Amino acid sequence: MTRRFPWRSQLAMAVAVAVVAGCGVANPLRAGLDPTELSKARAQVASSPSGTANVVIHYENADQLTQLVDAGFDVWGVENGRAKGSATAETLKVAERLNLKTETFRRIKNTFDKGYKTVEQIEADLKGLAAKYPQLAKVEDFGDSWEKTQGNGGYDLNVIKIGHGDTANKPGVIFLANHHAREIVTPEIALNLAHLLLDNYGKDPEITALVDSRDIWIAPTVNPDGHKHAERGVDWRKNTNTSLIAGPITVGPNGPGIDLNRNYGFKWGGPGASTDPRNATFRGASAFSEPETQAVRDLVKSRKFTYLMTYHSFSNLILWPWGHTDAAPSDKRLIAVGQKLGQLSGYKPQQSKDLYKTSGDTTDWAFGELGILSYTAEIGSWGDNFDPPFARMSKFWDENRSGALYLLKTADNPGAVFGPELTNVQVTGGRVQVQAKQPISRVEAYIGNPGSGMQAAGSAIALPTTLTERRQVVMVRAQGANGQWGPAQAVWSR
Ligand code: 0X9
Ligand code: ZN
Numbered sequence: 283m284t285r286r287f288p289w290r291s292q293l294a295m296a297v298a299v300a301v302v303a304g305c306g307v308a309n310p311l312r313a314g315l316d317p318t319e320l321s322k323a324r325a326q327v328a329s330s331p332s333g334t335a336n337v338v339i340h341y342e343n344a345d346q347l348t349q350l351v352d353a354g355f356d357v358w359g360v361e362n363g364r365a366k367g368s369a370t371a372e373t374l375k376v377a378e379r380l381n382l383k384t385e386t387f388r389r390i391k392n393t394f395d396k397g398y399k400t401v402e403q404i405e406a407d408l409k410g411l412a413a414k415y416p417q418l419a420k421v422e423d424f425g426d427s428w429e430k431t432q433g434n435g436g437y438d439l440n441v442i443k444i445g446h447g448d449t450a451n452k453p454g455v456i457f458l459a460n461h462h463a464r465e466i467v468t469p470e471i472a473l474n475l476a477h478l479l480l481d482n483y484g485k486d487p488e489i490t491a492l493v494d495s496r497d498i499w500i501a502p503t504v505n506p507d508g509h510k511h512a513e514r515g516v517d518w519r520k521n522t523n524t525s526l527i528a529g530p531i532t533v534g535p536n537g538p539g540i541d542l543n544r545n546y547g548f549k550w551g552g553p554g555a556s557t558d559p560r561n562a563t564f565r566g567a568s569a570f571s572e573p574e575t576q577a578v579r580d581l582v583k584s585r586k587f588t589y590l591m592t593y594h595s596f597s598n599l600i601l602w603p604w605g606h607t608d609a610a611p612s613d614k615r616l617i618a619v620g621q622k623l624g625q626l627s628g629y630k631p632q633q634s635k636d637l638y639k640t641s642g643d644t645t646d647w648a649f650g651e652l653g654i655l656s657y658t659a660e661i662g663s664w665g666d667n668f669d670p671p672f673a674r675m676s677k678f679w680d681e682n683r684s685g686a687l688y689l690l691k692t693a694d695n696p697g698a699v700f701g702p703e704l705t706n707v708q709v710t711g712g713r714v715q716v717q718a719k720q721p722i723s724r725v726e727a728y729i730g731n732p733g734s735g736m737q738a739a740g741s742a743i744a745l746p747t748t749l750t751e752r753r754q755v756v757m758v759r760a761q762g763a764n765g766q767w768g769p770a771q772a773v774w775s776r
Contacts, residue, residue: 314381320374322386327371332536334368340383341365347638348554349376356519356536356562359597360637361664368517368562370536389667392515397672398466399473400513401437401506407473408442408502415480418493419444425577427507428523437506439577442476444498453693454497454585457686458578459593461542461644463508463518464668467661467678468593472502474679475686487755491772492690494755497585504574505542512668519562521574526559526567540566543594544642545575548650549606552641565642582648588693589619589655590648591686596662600624600685601634603649603656606641616655618699619692623657623685634658655696659685692769694732701768702760709773712750715742716760718768724761732759732770749775 326335339355340363341347347365351357354370366387369377377384399407412421423438430436445452457475459468479498482489492498503509511518520539527538537560544555547569555565570576582590602620603611610633611617617633624631634645645656661678662670692698702718716725718741725743728735736743741760749756752775759770 449497546647554639
């Protein structure tokens with residue numbers, strides 16, 4: 283020890299800590315690898331038929347999680363720097379190299395609570411809605427699942443189109459669910475949305491205005507073959523395409539199938555997608571190799587959608603592009619609306635690469651190729667896993683309903699996210715009085731298109747008698763001091 287080189291003792295300390303950590307002895311400075319837990323995980327990998335172990339890995343940043351995923355870690359969900367999922371031998375090697383605390387846990391068997399609809403029930407529900415509301419809804423078969431293309435069972439891919447009259451030129455929003463088979467809460471959210479819109483038409487002014495003025499498409503399951511496996515209690519993520527695997531087929535996320543959320547054709551072949559057919563994030567043989575992604579691609583391209591929302595589970599997140607690069611998206615509305623969706627759901631809003639990198643996902647493609655403002659919602663908390671009791675659905679729906687309506691509401695003008703949001707609109711004796719959190723300079727009341735109605739300076743406006751003679755839906759919006767109009771709110775004129 284010499285006074286002339288005091289840094290030497292610090293260096294010696296640092297080396298000692300690093301050596302101790304490397305030997306796996308608990309590091310007092312950091313919750314690093316626990317060798318006993320790591321051996322338990324290795325033993326699970328060796329003894330399980332799928333060659334995986336259920337683990338929680340504590341990580342520090344998205345880059346580490348991406349490395350784990352690239353090493354075959356099938357991530358189910360994340361919370362506060364922990365990721366849980368099934369790890370392969372390769373995943374454990376990477377966890378060890380990065381010195382990440384890794385704990386094993388027993389996962390209760392996948393269940394399929396009887397409250398959740400089967401593929402057949404999902405289809406029947408959609409068709410029932412279309413039959414009940416023929417003026418407002420139509421079910422279209424927009425493609426086939428992989429098994430159906432093989433002439434071996436399988437399913438049609440169904441979408442319900444909601445809107446009044448000819449909607450082709452109206453602002454559009456598309457909602458997709460269940461790219462990942464085991465994410466069984468997601469078709470239910472999609473169906474709830476269809477019910478909400480149709481059952482409240484003519485009753486609620488907001489819903490009535492949305493159904494009258496928007497082109498709304500909802501596909502509750504884009505992976506019905508996989509959903510069928512999940513219904514049987516199998517831990518299944520991908521589609522069920524077995525054609526790329528030779529030899530014995532193991533079930534589960536590390537078995538056969540293509541990850542439909544890595545198969546889209548924007549930057550396909552980039553980071554965060556596996557080239558191994560047995561990996562949970564296998565990207566497929568080529569971009570859009572799968573019938574399911576081809577069908578979604580053609581459906582999304584068939585209209586001009588302002589927004590796309592794709593429901594996944596779980597982790598209480600709202601994600602937006604990009605996922606394949608650290609670069610931020612150039613459209614400021616994409617981020618602002620994403621943050622708004624975070625506020626409305628209580629989920630954490632972030633750019634999707636901040637979870638982990640992916641390429642070939644739905645939202646990077648829809649935004650990158652078509653400029654559609656696209657979002658992923660990861661529904662459910664850490665403890666929910668993929669198969670919470672059906673009773674949890676009412677909470678998930680509460681979290682996601684207002685975001686879905688917000689997208690529909692602002693589909694004519696996403697920039698409205700920068701304008702004043704109305705917190706209260708009162709109609710008394712033909713006079714509309716509005717309130718907002720931000721200062722208001724003008725108000726407009728209109729039917730039909732924004733900009734076509736009556737305007738007044740300040741925060742109140744008198745409706746013309748033509749609007750108040752009979753009860754009808756009137757749209758009201760306010761302009762902020764920055765000149766930006768905010769989202770419109772629908773009210774009854776009397
Ligand atoms: O990995 C996915 O496909 C999505 N998460 S899930 O747990 N439902 O599988 C997230 C995709 C969002 N994109 C990125 N994180 N880059
Ligand atoms: Zn998913």
